[in-house]
Amino acid sequence: xxxxxxxxxxxxxxxxxxxxxxxxxxxxxxxxxxxxxxxxxxxxxxxxxxxxxxxxxxxxxxxxxxxxxxxxxxxxxxxxxxxxxxxxxxxxxxxxxxxxxxxxxxxxxxxxxxxxxxxxxxxxxxxxxxxxxxxxxxxxxxxxxxxxxxxxxxxxxxxxxxxxxxxxxxxxxxxxxxxxxxxxxxxxxxxxxxxx
Amino acid sequence: xxxxxxxxxxxxxxxxxxxxxxxxxxxxxxxxxxxxxxxxxxxxxxxxxxxxxxxxxxxxxxxxxxxxxxxxxxxxxxxxxxxxxxxxxxxxxxxxxxxxxxxxxxxxxxxxxxxxxxxxxxxxxxxxxxxxxxxxxxxxxxxxxxxxxxxxxxxxxxxxxxxxxxxxxxxxxxxxxxxxxxxxxxxxxxxxxxxxxxxxxxxxxxxxxxxxxxxxxxxxxxxxxxxxxxxxxxxxxxxxxxxxxxxxxxxxxxxxxxxxxxxxxxxxxxxxxxxxxxxxxxxxxxxxxxxxxxxxxxx
Numbered sequence: 428x429x430x431x432x433x434x435x436x437x438x439x440x441x442x443x444x445x446x447x448x449x450x451x452x453x454x455x456x457x458x459x460x461x462x463x464x465x466x467x468x469x470x471x472x473x474x475x476x477x478x479x480x481x482x483x484x485x486x487x488x489x490x491x492x493x494x495x496x497x498x499x500x501x502x503x504x505x506x507x508x509x510x511x512x513x514x515x516x517x518x519x520x521x522x523x524x525x526x527x528x529x530x531x532x533x534x535x536x537x538x539x540x541x542x543x544x545x546x547x548x549x550x551x552x553x554x555x556x557x558x559x560x561x562x563x564x565x566x567x568x569x570x571x572x573x574x575x576x577x578x579x580x581x582x583x584x585x586x587x588x589x590x591x592x593x594x595x596x597x598x599x600x601x602x603x604x605x606x607x608x609x610x611x612x613x614x615x616x617x618x619x620x621x622x623x
Numbered sequence: 624x625x626x627x628x629x630x631x632x633x634x635x636x637x638x639x640x641x642x643x644x645x646x647x648x649x650x651x652x653x654x655x656x657x658x659x660x661x662x663x664x665x666x667x668x669x670x671x672x673x674x675x676x677x678x679x680x681x682x683x684x685x686x687x688x689x690x691x692x693x694x695x696x697x698x699x700x701x702x703x704x705x706x707x708x709x710x711x712x713x714x715x716x717x718x719x720x721x722x723x724x725x726x727x728x729x730x731x732x733x734x735x736x737x738x739x740x741x742x743x744x745x746x747x748x749x750x751x752x753x754x755x756x757x758x759x760x761x762x763x764x765x766x767x768x769x770x771x772x773x774x775x776x777x778x779x780x781x782x783x784x785x786x787x788x789x790x791x792x793x794x795x796x797x798x799x800x801x802x803x804x805x806x807x808x809x810x811x812x813x814x815x816x817x818x819x820x821x822x823x824x825x826x827x828x829x830x831x832x833x834x835x836x837x838x839x840x841x842x843x844x845x846x847x848x849x850x851x852x853x854x855x856x857x858x859x860x861x862x863x864x865x866x867x868x869x870x871x872x873x874x875x876x877x878x879x880x881x882x883x884x885x886x887x888x889x890x891x892x893x894x895x896x897x898x899x900x901x902x903x904x905x906x907x908x909x910x911x912x913x914x915x916x917x918x919x920x921x922x
Binding site for chain 2: 473
């Protein structure tokens with residue numbers, strides 16, 4: 428098993444560290460040809476406008492769509508925005524390239540500015556017994572899922588009902604940052620999707 | 624975070640976490656909403672809103688203070704990326720004002736005229752995170768001890784001369800490498816000698832890096848400068864006067880963003896460095912009298 432982490436900008440090193448801790452071979456991906464022999468790809472948190480522009484500039488858009496058609500892909504925060512088919516227009520950057528693979532509608536910076544960034548415990552519906560305790564989720568200028576369409580499903584909500592994680596087949600999105608915690612349940616769950 | 628899912632705002636984890644999201648990116652100084660838009664379009668991961676870039680502060684002199692909150696607000700409204708702003712060293716009321724207008728990060732900066740020549744701001748009580756400058760490991764860990772959630776090596780702002788940025792990054796990273804080889808019984812004396820909190824010295828040794836994200840700043844003017852700092856080992860770069868004091872800011876801004884991502888790929892670095900026009904006119908730091916060196920501010 429070999430997992431890539433898109434390393435254009437953002438918290439890619441944090442994902443690499445968690446994957447290394449799980450004994451997985453992981454590589455930083457900066458050019459499209461590096462996607463070739465991967466079983467799954469993580470698109471990290473960072474600035475979604477920056478990641479989107481660099482992805483377009485370096486010819487990633489079509490190769491990433493082809494990759495997603497067959498393989499597992501997980502977007503955390505900015506990665507979730509990048510994977511969405513639609514962004515609420517008022518919150519989108521002036522020029523914001525989207526991969527547009529997953530049937531979700533997201534709002535950027537949906538909880539407010541940095542002073543409103545927060546931590547919260549989440550119940551995740553897809554974790555198996557024994558893995559079911561509250562997940563320590565870190566939200567940083569985080570997006571929200573406004574709508575989940577097709578066969579995409581919400582897998583975690585805040586106590587007020589706000590949807591913050593979803594899955595569609597082998598695709599996973601989280602509005603928060605499992606890579607900033609010591610809890611590797613989401614990474615283990617993603618590895619299972621990549622194995623399928 | 625509490626077990627019942629109640630949320631906690633402004634924890635150190637979310638403050639340091641935003642800096643982690645900026646990694647591998649370029650933070651650009653801007654003085655107008657138009658420049659902020661150019662920076663965002665070029666792929667900046669954040670902007671620093673200020674009234675005068677360091678190069679102009681040098682020329683014009685006088686007391687450099689926090690920028691007009693109205694002007695910062697306009698910049699906040701003009702872009703979707705995080706907006707930072709500078710407060711004077713020790714001026715905790717400027718910081719309170721910047722927090723109140725919704726700035727995403729405060730730079731307690733030596734580029735402005737210090738308000739306190741003995742004490743920095745106690746940064747722990749704020750919900751907004753702070754970034755502070757350093758020239759060495761002791762200074763970095765004192766700032767983190769005061770609550771800074773991000774560090775930048777100072778360099779010499781407004782010069783376009785990268786030599787001090789290199790010196791400060793090499794100093795901090797070299798001290799960390801030495802620390803990693805030190806037996807534990809030497810840590811307390813090392814902490815005393817560099818004037819740093821013992822617990823943070825110990826944590827830095829265990830991590831093999833600063834406990835928070837570390838960017839380079841001060842004098843970065845070209846894509847090659849940015850890639851140099853990345854290869855030396857920082858997490859990202861601030862470019863102050865280097866972009867909007869150059870001939871043609873937009874392509875230079877974009878090229879520095881690309882160079883920061885592909886910092887080890889010399890072919891890409893060559894390509895993005897072509898035809899960028901004149902960089903900012905620099906000042907050799909070695910010709911600057913001590914009294915004009917901003918990096919010496921900070922205690």
